[in-house]
Amino acid sequence: MEEIGKKIWVIAEGFIPADDETKDYKFISHETACILNPNKEEAEIEITVYFADKDPIGPYKIRLAGERTNHLRFNDLSEPARLPRDTDFSSIFRSNIPIVVQHTRLDSRRTDIALLSTLAFGQ
Amino acid sequence: MEEIGKKIWVIAEGFIPADDETKDYKFISHETACILNPNKEEAEIEITVYFADKDPIGPYKIRLAGERTNHLRFNDLSEPARLPRDTDFSSIFRSNIPIVVQHTRLDSRRTDIALLSTLAFGQ
Amino acid sequence: MEEIGKKIWVIAEGFIPADDETKDYKFISHETACILNPNKEEAEIEITVYFADKDPIGPYKIRLAGERTNHLRFNDLSEPARLPRDTDFSSIFRSNIPIVVQHTRLDSRRTDIALLSTLAFGQ
Amino acid sequence: MEEIGKKIWVIAEGFIPADDETKDYKFISHETACILNPNKEEAEIEITVYFADKDPIGPYKIRLAGERTNHLRFNDLSEPARLPRDTDFSSIFRSNIPIVVQHTRLDSRRTDIALLSTLAFGQ
Numbered sequence: 001m002e003e004i005g006k007k008i009w010v011i012a013e014g015f016i017p018a019d020d021e022t023k024d025y026k027f028i029s030h031e032t033a034c035i036l037n038p039n040k041e042e043a044e045i046e047i048t049v050y051f052a053d054k055d056p057i058g059p060y061k062i063r064l065a066g067e068r069t070n071h072l073r074f075n076d077l078s079e080p081a082r083l084p085r086d087t088d089f090s091s092i093f094r095s096n097i098p099i100v101v102q103h104t105r106l107d108s109r110r111t112d113i114a115l116l117s118t119l120a121f122g123q
Numbered sequence: 124m125e126e127i128g129k130k131i132w133v134i135a136e137g138f139i140p141a142d143d144e145t146k147d148y149k150f151i152s153h154e155t156a157c158i159l160n161p162n163k164e165e166a167e168i169e170i171t172v173y174f175a176d177k178d179p180i181g182p183y184k185i186r187l188a189g190e191r192t193n194h195l196r197f198n199d200l201s202e203p204a205r206l207p208r209d210t211d212f213s214s215i216f217r218s219n220i221p222i223v224v225q226h227t228r229l230d231s232r233r234t235d236i237a238l239l240s241t242l243a244f245g246q
Numbered sequence: 247m248e249e250i251g252k253k254i255w256v257i258a259e260g261f262i263p264a265d266d267e268t269k270d271y272k273f274i275s276h277e278t279a280c281i282l283n284p285n286k287e288e289a290e291i292e293i294t295v296y297f298a299d300k301d302p303i304g305p306y307k308i309r310l311a312g313e314r315t316n317h318l319r320f321n322d323l324s325e326p327a328r329l330p331r332d333t334d335f336s337s338i339f340r341s342n343i344p345i346v347v348q349h350t351r352l353d354s355r356r357t358d359i360a361l362l363s364t365l366a367f368g369q
Numbered sequence: 370m371e372e373i374g375k376k377i378w379v380i381a382e383g384f385i386p387a388d389d390e391t392k393d394y395k396f397i398s399h400e401t402a403c404i405l406n407p408n409k410e411e412a413e414i415e416i417t418v419y420f421a422d423k424d425p426i427g428p429y430k431i432r433l434a435g436e437r438t439n440h441l442r443f444n445d446l447s448e449p450a451r452l453p454r455d456t457d458f459s460s461i462f463r464s465n466i467p468i469v470v471q472h473t474r475l476d477s478r479r480t481d482i483a484l485l486s487t488l489a490f491g492q
Contacts, residue, residue: 004131004215004246008373012438012471013403013486026209034136036173036213050405050438069135069173069213086395090405090438090469092373100213100244102135102226103471106237107484112358114475115230116486117136117239121469123373127254127338127369149332157259159296159336192258192296192336223336223367225258225349229360235481238353240259240362250377250461250492272455280382282419282459315381315419315459346459346490348381348472352483361476363382363485 004038005098006122013118014049014089016075017109027108031074033093033120034102040066043095049074049083050090057081064099071104093120127161128221129245136241137172137212139198140232150231154197156216156243157225163189166218172197172206173213180204187222194227216243250284251344252368259364260295260335262321263355273354277320279339279366280348286312289341295320295329296336303327310345317350339366373407374467375491382487383418383458385444386478396477400443402462402489403471409435412464418443418452419459426450433468440473462489 017029037043042065048058060077064070074083074091083089093101101120106113140152160166165188171181183200187193197206197214206212216224224243229236263275283289288311294304306323310316320329320337329335339347347366352359386398406412411434417427429446433439443452443460452458462470470489475482 002131004133005244008371010373010405010407010469012405012469012488013401013440013473014438015440032136034211034213036133036135036215038133038173038215050407050436052438052440056436067173067179069137069175069211071136071138071175071211088403088438088440090403092405092407100133100135102241102244103486104136104239105484105486107482110481112233112235112481113230113237114360114482114484115228115237115239116473116484117226117228118241118364118471118487119135119244121374121471121488121491122244125254127256128367155259157334157336159256159258159338161256161296161338190296190302192260192298192334194259194261194298194334223256223258225364225367227259227362235356235358236353236360237483238351238360238362240349240351241364241487242258242367245367248377250379251490278382280457280459282379282381282461284379284419284461313419313425315383315421315457317382317384317421317457346379346381348487348490350382350485358479358481359476359483361474361483361485363472363474364487365381365490368490 003098005100007095007098008123009093009101010121011103012090014091016085017107018085029108030106032104033072036069036100037064039097043097043099045093045095048092052088126221128223130218130221132216132224132243132245134226134243135213137214139208140230141208152231153229155227156195159192159223160187162220165189166220166222168216168218171215175211249344251346253341253344255339255347255366255368257349257366258336260337262331263353264331275354276352278350279318282315282346283310285343288312289343289345291339291341294338298334372467374469376464376467378462378470378489378491380472380489381459383460385454386476387454398477399475401440401473403440405438405469406433408466412466412468414462414464417461421457
């Protein structure tokens with residue numbers, strides 16, 4: 001089967017609203033990188049997070065089994081450091097094999113929710 | 124006329140909110156792949172759906188007549204299996220001729236609706 | 247100056263919610279193609295609109311002066327035919343010189359508004 | 370390390386809702402270009418803004434340090450001119466080194482917020 005995807009992906013937008021963490025998990029404001037590994041073999045992915053006024057943090061290392069998706073919440077990243085809330089950031093994903101990355105945010109700071117999504121920049 | 128589109132499209136995001144199916148059809152939360160077949164001839168499209176923790180399901184087979192669009196609700200897919208609600212997924216579209224795919228979700232779990240849309244990843 | 251943009255753009259999503267046209271113009275639900283002509287010369291653009299179950303309509307012909315943007319509401323298209331409401335469609339833009347097209351919808355059927363936007367597919 | 374990004378980016382959509390500027394800063398309606406400079410060296414970026422019926426304004430000149438992100442609010446641009454509210458525009462970003470640009474809007478004209486985001490057009 002043909003290779004699908006790219007090895008490098010960039011999400012220039014990034015922001016986790018400070019939120020009431022006692023909410024229903026589904027509705028806690030979250031910033032997500034939806035990652036698909038279309039290959040048979042496992043992907044090794046390293047994520048570096050960039051900020052406005054301090055050095056990048058990373059790499060966050062994740063593994064994604066072949067033919068699986070991970071809708072990764074940036075909220076949940078903890079090693080090497082938890083990400084600050086209400087703080088602008090960007091991220092770069094580097095994978096050892098081609099993957100596809102799409103960015104989604106759910107914002108529930110107000111009564112109703114707002115959503116955004118975009119394909120990340122792949123190369 | 125020149126060929127427009129790509130034969131492979133990936134939507135890394137995918138999620139159908141569990142919803143009250145007695146709502147007005149227009150406002151039931153739905154996950155949509157908007158597909159345009161810009162060619163004169165019919166397109167044969169196969170969709171495979173990927174999950175976080177189980178094997179992919181598919182292919183879902185659809186046909187799209189030439190110069191027609193199908194705003195395909197993932198909610199409506201039933202063969203080989205209906206898709207689970209409140210479950211993360213990704214999808215890959217393979218067409219025998221070039222098409223264009225855009226992803227849209229309407230989320231009506233709260234009083235007001237939220238929308239997201241993005242061009243899928245084509246190659 | 248280098249040429250910026252593409253001559254063919256596709257928006258696979260398309261839907262104009264049936265709406266109360268007496269609303270404040272800014273808040274009437276609308277489907278928009280934001281077009282930038284980065285060139286010095288005028289662009290001649292032809293739009294064809296595709297449907298689920300009938301033949302395409304078009305071309306809609308527009309001209310866009312050099313170094314100008316047109317946030318074109320599909321709601322306003324009238325020649326050769328006004329577009330139906332609450333109807334799925336797709337569109338293809340063909341320009342004689344490179345342009346850039348981004349798709350945006352504002353949906354105000356409920357009390358609050360919902361927004362979506364994506365870069366169109368360019369080639 | 371490999372070069373990541375593009376030197377030219379276009380956001381064909383652009384609109385800053387006229388808003389109550391006494392709101393909480395986070396919730397003032399804003400139009401944002403999220404810019405990542407993945408390089409070690411500083412980027413010099415020039416932004417030109419295009420309108421429907423008047424000549425472009427620019428360049429707005431910004432500098433972005435290496436390995437930093439700037440979620441630039443168009444609301445805050447002031448030199449050579451503040452941008453009008455409730456006015457359609459488009460923008461072109463030209464950088465001396467590769468960057469990545471993503472477009473986001475938060476609209477809080479109604480009680481709840483609406484969000485949109487998309488990767489800009491890069492070349």
